[in-house]
Amino acid sequence: MKFARRLTAWKSxxxxxxxxxxxxxxxxxxxxxxxxxxxKSSVITIEHAPEYAGEVVTVRGWLYNLRESGKLxxxxxxxxxxxxxxxxxxxxxxxxxxxxxxxxxxxxVIVTGMIQAEPRAPGGxxxxxxxxxxxxKVPESSPYPIQLxxxxxxxxxxxxxxxxxxxxxxxxxxxxxxxxxxxxxYMDAEGYTLTDAPVFxxxxxxxTTTLFEVNYIDDxxxxxxxxxxxxxxxxxxxxxxxxTFGPTFRAEKSKTRRHLTEFWMLEPEAxxxxxxxxxDLGEGLVSAIVQSVVKNRARELAALGRDVxxxxxxxxxxxxxxxxxxxxxxxxAGNPTKWGDDFGGDEETLLSKEFxxxxxxxxxxxxxxxxxxxxxxxxxxxxxxFDMIAPEGFGEIIGGGERQSDYETLVRRxxxxxxxxxxxxxxxxxxRYGSVPxxxxxxxxxxxxxxxxxxxxxxxxxxxxxxxxxxxx
RNA sequence: UCCCCGGUAGCUCAAUGGUAGAGCGUUCGGCUGUUAACCGAAAUGUUGCAGGUUCGAGUCCUGCCCGGGGAGCCA
Numbered sequence: 001m002k003f004a005r006r007l008t009a010w011k012s013x014x015x016x017x018x019x020x021x022x023x024x025x026x027x028x029x030x031x032x033x034x035x036x037x038x039x040k041s042s043v044i045t046i047e048h049a050p051e052y053a054g055e056v057v058t059v060r061g062w063l064y065n066l067r068e069s070g071k072l073x074x075x076x077x078x079x080x081x082x083x084x085x086x087x088x089x090x091x092x093x094x095x096x097x098x099x100x101x102x103x104x105x106x107x108x109v110i111v112t113g114m115i116q117a118e119p120r121a122p123g124g125x126x127x128x129x130x131x132x133x134x135x136x137k138v139p140e141s142s143p144y145p146i147q148l149x150x151x152x153x154x155x156x157x158x159x160x161x162x163x164x165x166x167x168x169x170x171x172x173x174x175x176x177x178x179x180x181x182x183x184x185x186y187m188d189a190e191g192y193t194l195t196d197a198p199v200f201x202x203x204x205x206x207x208t209t210t211l212f213e214v215n216y217i218d219d220x221x222x223x224x225x226x227x228x229x230x231x232x233x234x235x236x237x238x239x240x241x242x243x244t245f246g247p248t249f250r251a252e253k254s255k256t257r258r259h260l261t262e263f264w265m266l267e268p269e270a271x272x273x274x275x276x277x278x279x280d281l282g283e284g285l286v287s288a289i290v291q292s293v294v295k296n297r298a299r300e301l302a303a304l305g306r307d308v309x310x311x312x313x314x315x316x317x318x319x320x321x322x323x324x325x326x327x328x329x330x331x332x333a334g335n336p337t338k339w340g341d342d343f344g345g346d347e348e349t350l351l352s353k354e355f356x357x358x359x360x361x362x363x364x365x366x367x368x369x370x371x372x373x374x375x376x377x378x379x380x381x382x383x384x385x386f387d388m389i390a391p392e393g394f395g396e397i398i399g400g401g402e403r404q405s406d407y408e409t410l411v412r413r414x415x416x417x418x419x420x421x422x423x424x425x426x427x428x429x430x431x432r433y434g435s436v437p438x439x440x441x442x443x444x445x446x447x448x449x450x451x452x453x454x455x456x457x458x459x460x461x462x463x464x465x466x467x468x469x470x471x472x473x
Numbered sequence: 474u475c476c477c478c479g480g481u482a483g484c485u486c487a488a489u490g491g492u493a494g495a496g497c498g499u500u501c502g503g504c505u506g507u508u509a510a511c512c513g514a515a516a517u518g519u520u521g522c523a524g525g526u527u528c529g530a531g532u533c534c535u536g537c538c539c540g541g542g543g544a545g546c547c548a
Contacts, residue, residue: 069511070504089505105498120506140499143483147498148509150485154540210546227548252546253474265548344544387548396548444548458548469540 041112047081047299050125052115059084059127062165063107065148066100073100075129076122077111082299083167085121086111088129096132106144106165108135153457160464161473171300172461175293176449180245182292183266183443186285187243192268195235197228197244203423210250212261224249227442228267229372230427233403236269236438237430243268255468257457258345258395260446262466269440275384275402278439279360282388282398283316285443286358290314293452306454310391313356318388320360326351342368349393358397362386371413374402374437386441394451400441407431 044057061079068074071090076083090097103109113129138144145155146162156163163169184194200214200222216222228244235242245266252259268281293301294311301308321329330337330347337347343361352359366375366383376382385401404410410431414421449461459465464473 065509067507067510068504069507072505072507074507074510076508085508087506091505118506120508122508143499145483145498147484149497150509152485152541154480155484157540248548250547254544254546255541256543256547259547263548342546344546399548442548447548 045081046077046079046084049082049084049115049123049127050117053117053125054115056112056114056130057127058110058112060110061108063103063105063109065105066103068101071097073097075100075103077109077127078165078167080170082123084123085118085126086113086129087118087121087126088113088132093130096129099132099134100129103134104138104140104143105147106162107137109133110135157459157465157470158472164463167303169460171297171303172449172453172455173463174300175297175304175453176445176461178293178297179289179445179449179452182289183285183445184245185292186288187266187268190241190281190284192241192243192270193235193239195232195239195242195244196246197225197231197267199225199247199249201225203420210252212249212251226250227265229269229440229442232267232269232440233372233427233438234430236271236440237434237436241268241270241273253468256345257459258447258450260458260462260465260467263458263462264445265442266445267440267442269438271436271438273402273439274437275362275386275439278400278402278441279320279362279386280316282386282400282441282443283318283358283360286318286388286397286448287314287316289448290452301453304453304455306452310356311452314358318357318360319355320362321351322362323364323382326361329354340365340367345395348389348395352389352391352393356391358388358390360386360388362401369401371417371419372403372410374404374439384439390447390451392451392454395447396444397447397451398441398443400439402437402439405431405435405437407435 041056041058043060044052046059046061049057049059059077059079061077063075064078064083065076066073067076073086073088075086075088077086078084088097088100110133111127111129112131113127115125115127117124118126144162145159146166164173187194200216201224202222210226212224214222214224225248227248228246232242232244235244243266246264247262248265249262251261266285268278268285270277270281290311291314294308298308301311324339326343327337327339327341330343330350333350335347335350337343342364343351351361362385363376363379363382364385364387366373366381369383369385373383373385376384383401385399387396388398389395390397404413407428410428411421414424446458446461450458453461455461459467
């Protein structure tokens with residue numbers, strides 16, 4: 001009902017805007033009218049502009065801001081790779097001056113001019129404009145809604161399709177891409193094969209209350225996956241060492257800065273692997289991701305104002321404490337946690353503040369972990385599980401452990417968890433036909449990227465966040 | 474589901490129960506080195522919705538809607 005109401009509101013808002021935004025023909029220039037200057041000069045991206053000092057080049061992008069000072073204009077252009085200031089005087093370039101004067105924010109432009117080092121310009125160089133082609137002028141009657149000033153969260157999320165144009169958001173999305181690339185490179189180099197888990201599933205992997213139910217063909221019900229875990233166990237028995245990387249969905253009624261209803265997980269699984277192997281893999285993976293971002297996305301981290309010295313310290317090995325020890329640490333710090341309690345956000349933050357690296361907590365009580373988790377043979381009340389908590393209070397980024405490989409125990413755990421046994425027959429086959437010890441984990445991409453970027457809220461690190469009561473745009 | 478905070482111009486926010494305002498953006502004018510430029514002027518309102526109290530409600534009361542933060546749960 002809430003969605004329906006909001007959708008109606010959005011539709012009327014969009015209709016109103018469309019009425020205001022009728023674009024006139026004279027606002028647009030066909031691309032074949034490119035000036036002779038533009039046709040002669042080489043097209044470059046702003047990130048490489050300093051390398052072209054002294055040369056005449058063409059930049060294609062959008063007008064980010066325009067400062068006017070009489071017969072002198074200072075437009076700032078952005079092209080997705082960065083922003084660069086331009087300068088133009090009425091006296092020297094009257095035609096281009098008129099084209100730029102009064103031009104509205106986010107109008108699309110093709111600009112030709114000479115790159116010059118300029119200490120007074122943000123970024124250290126600027127373009128002395130010789131020719132401008134306005135590809136599309138944003139009409140004054142409906143100016144670009146996002147200004148160069150503070151905005152509220154609700155407004156920005158409604159404008160997410162435009163918000164991602166701002167330099168800060170663009171930097172975050174580039175860091176996300178780098179994190180994904182680094183993670184896949186690391187997993188591939190470790191001999192893991194990428195396999196994909198289905199998005200439609202017949203039953204729950206985690207709790208049943210957080211499933212998104214969808215109508216499948218012919219009145220069947222299906223559910224959006226909460227985790228690729230069970231499928232990756234099957235492919236591990238087929239290929240040995242595997243991982244999935246894809247979206248997962250949880251209908252948790254959670255409104256916190258750490259939650260999305262749709263988020264991406266990287267889930268490795270290896271046959272004949274044990275808890276310690278996965279803790280090693282997890283710290284190696286996280287180190288590789290962080291170091292790759294530090295090395296290849298220094299500009300973006302600087303744009304975010306991130307303290308890179310904290311990230312530079314992130315290298316394996318990470319500190320490891322058992323659940324038993326963690327409870328003692330918390331109690332010593334005056335926290336009321338008792339043995340058997342799960343750790344909430346406060347407890348995680350308290351524990352992570354003890355270290356300047358992610359901390360691994362292992363061997364949680366079996367009662368608080370999922371049905372497929374193996375138990376410690378020496379202390380059956382403990383599970384062979386581990387979590388990795390990010391520093392600086394960014395919360396749990398990895399959860400995993402060794403899987404229950406015994407058929408009878410697994411059947412009993414499925415019954416105890418009130419899960420539909422028939423839906424898990426294929427999964428139980430993995431214990432009928434050549435069951436082996438195996439282990440894996442899930443790494444939450446957005447929480448990891450949020451920590452690396454130091455963002456206040458996880459919603460900024462995914463292009464189009466899906467959250468409780470928000471599926472637009 | 475529960476607790477706390479909020480909803481006023483396109484945006485960010487003001488406004489002892491007593492004439493709804495400012496800055497930004499937009500429009501018009503000025504300015505040859507601006508840094509979210511600056512200076513001058515103009516236009517812009519169903520104060521989330523519905524009731525109630527009152528001579529009078531943006532302000533107080535009740536209900537509802539919407540959003541934010543957090544708890545539980547989780548990556």
